[in-house]
Every structure is written in structure tokens, then in C-alpha cells.
Amino acid sequence: MTGKNLFETGITLEPPFKQAWTVPLERLGDIILEGELSEGGACARLFRLLQSPEGKTERRMLWLLALNVQPPLILRSESKGNTPYHIFDPDAGNLDSLDPFLTDGLEAIRSSPDLKDVDSSNWNKVSLSLMAIQRHLIGQLIPDVAAISSMFPTYCFRPPYLVAFDEPDAAATSSMLATGNSIRWWLYEMIVNDATGRVGQMARVCPGVLLIAKILKNLHRDKELDMLLNFIISGERLGRVLDLAVELWILVSAPRVVADRAWEQRIRIARAGPLVPPRLLWEVPDTAAVVEDIPTSSRDNLAWFEVQSIASHIARKFLPKDSRAKFLAFTSRHAPKLIAIADRPEDLEIAFFKCVTQINHLVDFARATGRCPGRNTKPHKIIEESDRWHEQQGYLNPRLLLARAGLSSRPISPEEPLDPGPVDTVRIWRRDSDFIRFIATVGSLIEESRLMHHCVASYAAMAVEGKLQLFHGEIAGEKVTIEIAFDNGTPNLGQVSGISNKKPEVFVMHGIHTWMGDLAEALKAQTLGITPHLIGRFEDGRTASNEVGRLPFPCSNEDTVQMDTG
Numbered sequence: 119m120t121g122k123n124l125f126e127t128g129i130t131l132e133p134p135f136k137q138a139w140t141v142p143l144e145r146l147g148d149i150i151l152e153g154e155l156s157e158g159g160a161c162a163r164l165f166r167l168l169q170s171p172e173g174k175t176e177r178r179m180l181w182l183l184a185l186n187v188q189p190p191l192i193l194r195s196e197s198k199g200n201t202p203y204h205i206f207d208p209d210a211g212n213l214d215s216l217d218p219f220l221t222d223g224l225e226a227i228r229s230s231p232d233l234k235d236v237d238s239s240n241w242n243k244v245s246l247s248l249m250a251i252q253r254h255l256i257g258q259l260i261p262d263v264a265a266i267s268s269m270f271p272t273y274c275f276r277p278p279y280l281v282a283f284d285e286p287d288a289a290a291t292s293s294m295l296a297t298g299n300s301i302r303w304w305l306y307e308m309i310v311n312d313a314t315g316r317v318g319q320m321a322r323v324c325p326g327v328l329l330i331a332k333i334l335k336n337l338h339r340d341k342e343l344d345m346l347l348n349f350i351i352s353g354e355r356l357g358r359v360l361d362l363a364v365e366l367w368i369l370v371s372a373p374r375v376v377a378d379r380a381w382e383q384r385i386r387i388a389r390a391g392p393l394v395p396p397r398l399l400w401e402v403p404d405t406a407a408v409v410e411d412i413p414t415s416s417r418d419n420l421a422w423f424e425v426q427s428i429a430s431h432i433a434r435k436f437l438p439k440d441s442r443a444k445f446l447a448f449t450s451r452h453a454p455k456l457i458a459i460a461d462r463p464e465d466l467e468i469a470f471f472k473c474v475t476q477i478n479h480l481v482d483f484a485r486a487t488g489r490c491p492g493r494n495t496k497p498h499k500i501i502e503e504s505d506r507w508h509e510q511q512g513y514l515n516p517r518l519l520l521a522r523a524g525l526s527s528r529p530i531s532p533e534e535p536l537d538p539g540p541v542d543t544v545r546i547w548r549r550d551s552d553f554i555r556f557i558a559t560v561g562s563l564i565e566e567s568r569l570m571h572h573c574v575a576s577y578a579a580m581a582v583e584g585k586l587q588l589f590h591g592e593i594a595g596e597k598v599t600i601e602i603a604f605d606n607g608t609p610n611l612g613q614v615s616g617i618s619n620k621k622p623e624v625f626v627m628h629g630i631h632t633w634m635g636d637l638a639e640a641l642k643a644q645t646l647g648i649t650p651h652l653i654g655r656f657e658d659g660r661t662a663s664n665e666v667g668r669l670p671f672p673c674s675n676e677d678t679v680q681m682d683t684g
């Protein structure tokens with residue numbers, strides 16, 4: 119092979135090639151993996167050989183890739199896939215860390231419609247060949263630039279609390295900010311192309327500025343992005359660069375909403391470390407957060423931004439203003455400790471999920487007992503009290519629960535109905551042995567808390583007022599409690615909790631999303647007066663589901679309590 123055009127798309131890698139090979143994948147039919155390694159880059163083709171009617175052998179391309187990590191930089195692929203980020207890790211030569219942009223080749227085989235009947239049992243041969251390309255690319259990286267890029271995170275997960283607490287009017291923007299590829303290749307490309315070296319310097323001195331730049335790129339705000347990058351490259355003072363970053367944040371976000379938070383945002387950008395996901399830095403800071411609390415060490419820095427975001431989303435939904443300010447001052451001061459208390463796993467996604475549960479527990483404890491932690495509260499002590507209260511199911515006491523629920527001042531009893539909102543005529547959903555049913559009364563909600571060992575009962579006030587709807591489900595034999603809320607008639611999935619707040623399995627979430635799809639379809643069909651196309655089936659269930667569930671205490675007139683305003 120020579121260095122002529124690759125993939126028949128006009129992309130050229132100059133010779134000499136260090137190595138070139140073809141790998142016939144016999145047990146995958148007539149599929150060939152072809153690879154070439156060059157100074158500074160590599161390329162790969164995955165194709166299938168087909169016989170034309172004229173008897174000629176033709177190639178049907180399944181996947182194409184060309185990558186140069188030295189100037190001139192190239193990243194071209196026919197897949198939609200990922201940009202590289204594992205190649206910047208020192209241990210990326212291990213088989214367990216094959217870069218996702220290379221695994222697109224495997225996915226191309228699996229998803230090809232004309233390969234359904236092909237025996238696909240020897241993926242290992244493909245993986246080994248792709249790993250050879252990866253090792254070569256690691257050796258070709260520019261060391262200093264790769265070291266800077268490796269400071270930034272590889273993970274691109276969407277935290278579970280975002281699914282539950284996104285503001286409806288910002289759903290599209292939030293989705294765009296929360297997803298997408300790692301910042302590493304984008305940063306590597308910018309530093310390599312910057313002859314002044316100032317982008318690399320900014321990445322070390324004030325990475326928050328580049329996190330803001332990445333959001334501008336994700337939002338396709340090219341004019342604003344170029345303005346910020348030109349400020350950096352021209353050598354403007356850091357203070358002026360920070361001022362511009364804040365101005366662009368205000369301009370692109372919502373000027374009338376965020377302008378009064380400019381000073382807090384300036385400090386957040388100045389103090390954000392490289393591990394902070396850009397979406398967190400783009401969020402509007404809560405006035406109760408104390409930005410001077412932001413730690414300097416990378417992991418604690420990330421913990422502060424992540425915990426404060428979690429706490430802000432949850433407290434904004436469930437705590438009154440005064441308590442919310444007090445609670446967020448507590449989480450601001452103790453964010454790294456709250457992560458450490460929740461758990462210390464290497465998997466950050468698991469750590470933050472457990473922190474979501476912990477903060478939810480603290481908020482429920484504060485709402486039901488009035489014991490809201492503040493800035494000077496010791497986190498271990500309040501968490502122990504909260505855990506004890508949950509273990510003893512203190513949230514089941516109707517006087518304590520309902521008196522703190524936050525409804526208008528009027529009597530309320532366990533027989534009080536919960537507002538079904540748009541699901542009034544589709545309260546029960548079934549598919550085979552799976553079912554999901556609306557929880558219809560305060561008493562039934564308390565019973566759900568008792569049986570499921572979590573404090574969903576503390577959401578009674580919001581459920582009575584119709585701000586959310588709560589359901590009990592059993593999917594593949596696993597019991598879950600589900601929260602949804604409606605935005606302009608559209609159901610949005612909130613929290614999903616198993617017994618003792620267990621995180622639901624993937625197959626359970628798949629069943630819940632099937633129900634959500636059916637629910638949206640059924641409500642749309644009702645509005646249009648047409649027949650819905652459903653995977654499961656719905657029942658009215660109003661007579662059966664209005665029955666009060668068996669309560670963990672005797673019900674009498676004395677259990678009717680006078681509500682305060684919380």
C-alpha cells in the first residue's frame with residue numbers, strides 16, 4: 119500500500135507508512151479490516167467484499183477513519199461517533215480502554231443490516247487490530263499538549279438528578295450542555311493550532327474559561343466563541359478575559375435572569391478546575407452558595423460544583439426559600455465531606471448518584487422535622503440523625519408528615535385524594551406481568567412509603583396540589599416508585615426509586631420508558647380523538663385505585679390535622 123488517497127474521499131496521509139496490513143475476518147464472512155500507520159497518524163477501513171453481476175469484486179465500506187495527531191491535524195470518519203479521549207491517558211494501551219472513536223468500527227459491524235446472518239464470534243481479532251492503531255497514535259501525540267489535554271475529564275455521563283430536575287423551558291439547552299464528546303480532542307486541536315501557546319497556558323492557569331468556550335461551541339455560538347478565543351490568543355489580561363467570559367455567559371443564557379449573578383459567576387469561572395463538566399459551570403449560581411468555599415484540589419473542586427448543582431436542583435423544588443438558603447450554605451461549605459460520606463468509589467457516576475440519594479434524604483428529613491442543616495452544622499451528625507429517622511420510617515407519622523407538608527391552612531386526612539392531573543383516565547398500565555398504577559390518596563402514599571422503605575410520603579403536599587403524580591410499579595418482578603410531572607400536557611419522568619431507594623436496573627428503566635411512551639401516546643390520542651398505538655394497555659382504575667391503602671396506624675378523626683404553610 120502507498121500513501122495515496124484514503125477511503126476514496128481525497129484524504130491523504132503522506133508516506134512513509136511504518137506499517138500496513140489487512141486482516142481477513144473469516145468468521146465474519148467476507149469482511150476485511152485494513153489499517154495503515156504513518157508518521158503522526160493512522161487510518162483504518164472496514165469493508166465487505168461483494169461480487170458484482172459482471173463478476174468483479176467490489177468493496178462495500180462499513181467504516182472509515184483517518185486521524186493525524188501531529189500537524190496538519192485530521193479527524194475524519196464516516197460514522198457519527200466519538201472524538202478521541204482515552205488516547206490521552208497514560209494507560210490507554212490497555213485492552214480495557216480502547217477509545218470509543220475506535221470502537222465505532224465494531225459497532226459498524228453489529229449494526230449493518232446486511233450482516234444479520236454473519237457469525238460474529240471473533241470480535242477479539244478486530245479489537246487487537248484497533249488497539250495496535252491506538253498504541254501507535256499514543257506514541258505520536260505531542261507530549262506537552264497531550265499532558266494538558268489529559269488534565270480534563272473523559273466521562274460524559276448525564277447525571278441522574280438532571281433527568282429528574284431539568285427545568286422544562288430549558289430542556290433542549292440542558293440536553294445539549296449535558297451530552298457530547300469529551301473536551302480533550304477539541305482542546306488538543308486548539309493548542310496544536312495556536313502558535314502563541316496562550317490557549318495551553320490558559321488551560322493550566324484558568325481552565326474555567328475554556329470550559330465556557332466549550333459550551334459556546336456545543337451551542338454553535340461561533341461568533342461568541344471566536345471572540346473569546348481571540349481575546350485569549352491576543353494576550354489580553356486574565357481579568358479582561360474573565361469579564362468577557364461572563365458577558366458572553368449572560369448574553370447567551372438569559373440576560374434578564376442571570377445578570378445579577380455576574381460576580382458569583384466570575385469567581386466560579388476563575389476557580390473552576392479542569393475536571394468540572396462544562397454544563398455545571400454554565401448553570402446559574404444560587405445566591406446561597408458561597409463561592410469562596412470552592413476548593414483548589416481537582417477532585418474536591420469537582421465535588422463542590424457537582425454537589426452544589428445536585429443540592430440546588432433538589433432544594434429549589436422541595437424547600438421554602440429561607441430553608442433553601444440555609445441548606446445550600448450547608449452543602450457549599452461541606453461538599454467534599456458529603457461525597458466522602460456517601461461513598462468513595464472510583465466510579466464518579468456511582469458516587470454522585472449516592473450523593474443524590476443522601477441529599478434527598480436530608481431534604482426530606484428537614485421538611486418533615488424542621489431540622490434543616492446550616493453552615494455550621496456538622497455533616498456527620500446531621501446525616502446520622504437523618505439516617506436514623508429514615509430507618510425508623512419517621513416520615514410515616516401522619517401528624518409530623520402532614521403538618522410539615524406545606525399545603526394551605528386547612529384540615530387534611532389520609533383519605534385526601536392526590537390530583538391525577540392528565541392521567542385521570544389512564545391510571546393503570548399493564549404489559550404482560552408488568553404494571554404501573556397511580557397512587558390515589560395520601561393514605562396510599564403513606565402505605566407506599568411503609569412498604570418501599572423510602573420517604574415518598576413526604577411529597578404528599580405536592581401530589582395533592584397536582585404539582586407531580588406518583589405511581590407504584592412492578593417491572594419484571596422489581597418494585598419501584600415513580601414520579602412524573604407535566605409540562606404543557608407532556609409527561610416528564612422524575613425520580614425512580616426501588617425498595618430502600620435502590621437504583622433501578624437497566625431493564626426496569628426500559629420498562630418505565632415504554633410506559634412513558636405509551637402514556638404520551640395515549641394522552642395525545644385523547645386530545646386528537648384518535649386511536650392510540652400502544653405497546654401495553656391502559657385501564658381507568660378510578661374506582662379501585664381510590665381505595666385507601668392499609669395504613670401502618672389506626673385512622674380516626676384525630677388523624678385529621680390542621681395544615682400550616684410550611
